[in-house]
Amino acid sequence: MIEPYLHYAESTTTYEPPSIASLSTSSILFTPLPRLSDLLKVKIPTAQLYVRQVSHAIAPSTKRLDDIYDQEQNTGIGPSRLPLNVDEDDDIDTDKKGKGKGRAKWVSTGDAGLDQVLGGGIRRGCLYEITGESAAGKSHLALHLALTFQLPSLTSSPGGSLILTSEREISTDRLVQLGKHLLSIHEPYEFGPEGRVKNLLDNILTNRVGDVDALEHALNYAVPAILESRLNPNSSRINQLPIRLIILDSITALLRGGSSDHERPTAPNALSLAERSKHLCIVADALKALAVKYDLSILVINQVSDVFQRATPVSYSQPTSSFMQTQPFTGTVNVNDNPDDIAMIYKTQSRWFSGESDTLKKEASLGIVWANAVNVRIMLSRTARRRLVDQRDLTSHKRRKMENHLDKNGLEKDEEEDIKPTLIRRLHVVFSPFSAASTIDYVITSTGVHTLNESYRKIDTTSEVIKRQIKEEKERERSQHNFNSSQIDPDDEDEEEGDEPRVDWDEVFDDFGELPEEFWKGEYELGTINGNESTGEPNSVSDQVSHTGYSDLLVGQNGDSVEGQSAVDSALGDGSGVDGGSLGSTEDST
Amino acid sequence: MASQEQDPFVGGEGEEDFDLMAPLLVAKLQEAGISAQDTKKLSDAGYHTVEAVAFTPKKTLCTIKGISEQKADKILTEACKMVPMGFTTATEMHSRRSELVHITTGSTGLDTILGGGIETGAITELYGEFRTGKSQICHTLAVTCQLPVSMGGGEGKCLYIDTEGTFRPVRMLAVAERYGLNGEEVLDNIAYARAYNADHQLQLLVQASAMMAESRFSLLIVDSCTSLYRTDFSGRGELSARQMHLAKFLRTLMRLADEFGIAVVVTNQVVAQVDGGQFAVADAKKPIGGNIMAHASTTRLNLRKGRGSSRVCKIVDSPCLPEAEAIFAINANGIGDPEEMKEQ
Numbered sequence: 001m002i003e004p005y006l007h008y009a010e011s012t013t014t015y016e017p018p019s020i021a022s023l024s025t026s027s028i029l030f031t032p033l034p035r036l037s038d039l040l041k042v043k044i045p046t047a048q049l050y051v052r053q054v055s056h057a058i059a060p061s062t063k064r065l066d067d068i069y070d071q072e073q074n075t076g077i078g079p080s081r082l083p084l085n086v087d088e089d090d091d092i093d094t095d096k097k098g099k100g101k102g103r104a105k106w107v108s109t110g111d112a113g114l115d116q117v118l119g120g121g122i123r124r125g126c127l128y129e130i131t132g133e134s135a136a137g138k139s140h141l142a143l144h145l146a147l148t149f150q151l152p153s154l155t156s157s158p159g160g161s162l163i164l165t166s167e168r169e170i171s172t173d174r175l176v177q178l179g180k181h182l183l184s185i186h187e188p189y190e191f192g193p194e195g196r197v198k199n200l201l202d203n204i205l206t207n208r209v210g211d212v213d214a215l216e217h218a219l220n221y222a223v224p225a226i227l228e229s230r231l232n233p234n235s236s237r238i239n240q241l242p243i244r245l246i247i248l249d250s251i252t253a254l255l256r257g258g259s260s261d262h263e264r265p266t267a268p269n270a271l272s273l274a275e276r277s278k279h280l281c282i283v284a285d286a287l288k289a290l291a292v293k294y295d296l297s298i299l300v301i302n303q304v305s306d307v308f309q310r311a312t313p314v315s316y317s318q319p320t321s322s323f324m325q326t327q328p329f330t331g332t333v334n335v336n337d338n339p340d341d342i343a344m345i346y347k348t349q350s351r352w353f354s355g356e357s358d359t360l361k362k363e364a365s366l367g368i369v370w371a372n373a374v375n376v377r378i379m380l381s382r383t384a385r386r387r388l389v390d391q392r393d394l395t396s397h398k399r400r401k402m403e404n405h406l407d408k409n410g411l412e413k414d415e416e417e418d419i420k421p422t423l424i425r426r427l428h429v430v431f432s433p434f435s436a437a438s439t440i441d442y443v444i445t446s447t448g449v450h451t452l453n454e455s456y457r458k459i460d461t462t463s464e465v466i467k468r469q470i471k472e473e474k475e476r477e478r479s480q481h482n483f484n485s486s487q488i489d490p491d492d493e494d495e496e497e498g499d500e501p502r503v504d505w506d507e508v509f510d511d512f513g514e515l516p517e518e519f520w521k522g523e524y525e526l527g528t529i530n531g532n533e534s535t536g537e538p539n540s541v542s543d544q545v546s547h548t549g550y551s552d553l554l555v556g557q558n559g560d561s562v563e564g565q566s567a568v569d570s571a572l573g574d575g576s577g578v579d580g581g582s583l584g585s586t587e588d589s590t
Numbered sequence: 591m592a593s594q595e596q597d598p599f600v601g602g603e604g605e606e607d608f609d610l611m612a613p614l615l616v617a618k619l620q621e622a623g624i625s626a627q628d629t630k631k632l633s634d635a636g637y638h639t640v641e642a643v644a645f646t647p648k649k650t651l652c653t654i655k656g657i658s659e660q661k662a663d664k665i666l667t668e669a670c671k672m673v674p675m676g677f678t679t680a681t682e683m684h685s686r687r688s689e690l691v692h693i694t695t696g697s698t699g700l701d702t703i704l705g706g707g708i709e710t711g712a713i714t715e716l717y718g719e720f721r722t723g724k725s726q727i728c729h730t731l732a733v734t735c736q737l738p739v740s741m742g743g744g745e746g747k748c749l750y751i752d753t754e755g756t757f758r759p760v761r762m763l764a765v766a767e768r769y770g771l772n773g774e775e776v777l778d779n780i781a782y783a784r785a786y787n788a789d790h791q792l793q794l795l796v797q798a799s800a801m802m803a804e805s806r807f808s809l810l811i812v813d814s815c816t817s818l819y820r821t822d823f824s825g826r827g828e829l830s831a832r833q834m835h836l837a838k839f840l841r842t843l844m845r846l847a848d849e850f851g852i853a854v855v856v857t858n859q860v861v862a863q864v865d866g867g868q869f870a871v872a873d874a875k876k877p878i879g880g881n882i883m884a885h886a887s888t889t890r891l892n893l894r895k896g897r898g899s900s901r902v903c904k905i906v907d908s909p910c911l912p913e914a915e916a917i918f919a920i921n922a923n924g925i926g927d928p929e930e931m932k933e934q
Contacts, residue, residue: 134890139909167886168888170680171909171910172687173684174910175680201681205679207675217645218675220648220666221675222676222677225670226677229671256837306880308826
């Protein structure tokens with residue numbers, strides 16, 4: 001390829017000026033005017049005229065947005081100009097603004113509730129982030145989507161997936177199980193699905209990336225090579241789909257484990273944070289370039305850090321042990337000097353996009369750089385609530401009393417196997433260009449991710465943030481006045497309950513499923529429930545339905561831990577990987 | 591039904607023509623448009639195969655004299671097209687996983703919910719209060735990992751890193767007797783180290799990898815992984831340093847598990863949540879270590895006490911196993927099934 005910028009050295013040594021026709025358009029357009037006029041031996045106005053004429057000749061025709069939109073809907077050709085498979089049934093759906101598969105850029109997730117909360121499904125060409133605490137179901141959701149992307153009934157252009165893993169390999173057992181169920185739900189045929197499940201797995205490619213450099217290398221060279229090779233239909237491989245989804249599980253693990261192996265791990269300082277930001281920008285750019293060029297979706301899995309309640313804003317104390325040998329990056333602004341700067345502190349800004357909410361005192365990791373790089377942020381969390389759900393049809397059940405247990409013994413047993421106390425999880429769309437901030441509850445069963453009906457809630461982010469701020473200020477005042485308080489103020493909790501609509505189902509706090517079987521059957525052997533003697537009546541427990549999580553009560557109520565002013569608070573300036581789930585140095589048990 | 595499942599996945603090798611290819615000489619790049627001079631420069635610099643070039647970072651290639659950044663870009667693009675670069679299909683991975691070794695825990699109930707036993711190549715975390723059986727499981731595993739694979743073992747030695755001083759070889763002799771192994775040999779195959787502080791704990795892993803390169807190990811136990819961190823780092827001020835250190839330790843463990851195909855078992859302590867006034871369960875316990883610990887372990891098992899000598903184990907976090915509970919007992923000869931089950 002000829003370098004567009006003409007150096008003097010490359011010009012001909014003869015005194016004859018090259019004719020305008022012998023230059024490439026890029027040479028004409030990119031060479032500065034003085035040099036161009038020298039080379040062609042013409043005056044500058046003439047050279048200007050040449051440049052103008054060439055620009056006019058090669059300028060693309062402009063289009064109206066309406067035309068582009070219609071073109072996309074009808075012909076299914078995306079901006080990358082790669083022809084997509086057009087489904088004949090699309091004609092019916094193109095008029096609807098709904099979530100039909102006719103919308104060429106959208107891929108349905110297979111679940112109506114999920115589609116609703118995402119604004120139509122997963123959109124190609126966008127960078128999605130799935131974040132959440134451990135065991136929230138992030139990798140599982142990614143696997144679920146890797147399978148739904150391949151089903152022709154859910155998208156007009158099914159495609160395979162590329163999964164890059166950094167911590168552990170994908171769980172292929174679960175993939176097989178999910179694949180079977182998804183096929184039986186969305187594409188049931190008469191014959192068994194085993195061979196077709198293999199097809200599904202054949203279209204999922206996976207590889208390990210050990211560190212950030214390996215990831216960048218893969219994104220720049222290996223991944224494009226694979227994407228290109230899958231675009232050309234290869235006759236020797238039937239059922240091979242082009243890649244339409246890239247999953248990175250997870251990006252936090254690449255940037256958290258310590259930069260180099262030979263250094264002692266120290267607290268994050270300014271230099272390492274800057275380096276981390278650089279890597280994040282490079283990776284995000286590479287991913288988005290791939291998304292646009294090859295018309296695919298990108299899913300990146302992120303982790304969370306805890307959010308600490310601060311008694312007073314930003315201060316820093318000396319560490320007491322020799323392990324802290326470098327000054328951590330404080331990233332602080334001394335608020336007392338300049339009260340206007342409080343807006344610049346990460347904590348103030350992150351309230352809007354970090355995924356923290358009343359019920360979840362955790363925020364997405366990797367700070368503001370990454371938050372600005374993603375298009376959609378989805379935060380998954382485990383609520384502490386469990387509900388009896390029939391695994392087959394997801395109807396909820398109330399807990400039965402003892403009497404029913406004895407009748408129809410055989411029938412009870414069959415039903416019981418399918419009705420299990422299932423953990424309710426929450427999917428929170430923190431920000432998205434396609435849908436309002438909202439939450440929806442879901443459960444994970446053997447057949448995959450299922451949202452619960454009637455659990456979709458829109459969130460007004462502004463009022464949420466204001467509410468939280470008022471609450472925090474109240475907390476601060478209270479902790480300053482009342483050092484020994486470790487009781488939850490009952491008045492405040494009642495205010496909380498008013499926000500959540502009453503649920504009719506028997507939902508109980510049971511995050512790790514520690515309540516015994518008998519409890520779900522209707523007999524209670526627990527000592528006291530909220531101060532009342534257990535009466536065996538289900539109502540006494542269901543009254544306690546409210547929506548706070550564990551960490552809500554652990555942090556902020558324990559007077560000791562909140563008062564400590566620490567470097568960690570300031571090191572959180574960039575929301576870097578500071579975690580401390582439990583701080584109970586006084587309540588240890590081994 | 592399991593065999594029907596396997597059939598579509600096993601025996602599909604014909605499709606992948608990337609496997610078993612002889613390495614390509616770097617001269618092959620000329621077909622893609624790289625000039626002969628450039629390929630000669632590459633082979634002079636020591637890169638004789640296309641594979642060697644494809645896996646090299648761009649910065650390193652640019653250090654070769656005569657290869658500019660654009661050239662390195664082009665070379666890498668073409669090289670990566672020719673070489674599979676390590677991507678495998680999920681199908682292949684699934685058939686490989688069916689050969690994965692699981693180490694039996696000694697209790698059939700526990701093995702069942704774990705899908706055969708403790709998985710090799712992954713980190714399993716056991717957490718629970720005191721007297722729930724964490725160290726007992728570790729002692730039993732230290733012996734069962736030496737059993738042949740046909741008996742549910744790992745056919746390798748065990749490395750035991752102890753931080754609390756709870757190592758009791760006499761327990762292992764009892765387990766060895768149960769399986770009919772020679773007590774002396776069993777103890778010989780367990781490499782024991784006592785860690786005295788968090789740095790030392792990390793240091794031990796360096797020695798561990800040296801040992802593992804020499805002879806076959808199948809299990810690494812760290813009991814307990816977090817107790818030293820609790821005492822070495824105190825207070826909020828050192829929280830981030832503690833977590834960074836812990837993250838590095840866990841990443842090293844993960845690398846060891848990957849590189850040598852060993853099972854890694856770590857035990858963790860719990861902290862009580864005092865302000866659990868809202869909850870139906872009075873005494874909620876949470877494992878320590880925060881988000882770093884939670885994300886690093888592949889499988890998390892919650893242990894709690896049952897009646898008498900029986901204990902209940904619950905899977906809390908696993909990529910493929912559903913939430914399930916199993917009851918096991920701590921017997922004189924290690925972990926086993928509780929008496930009620932045996933009587934049936």
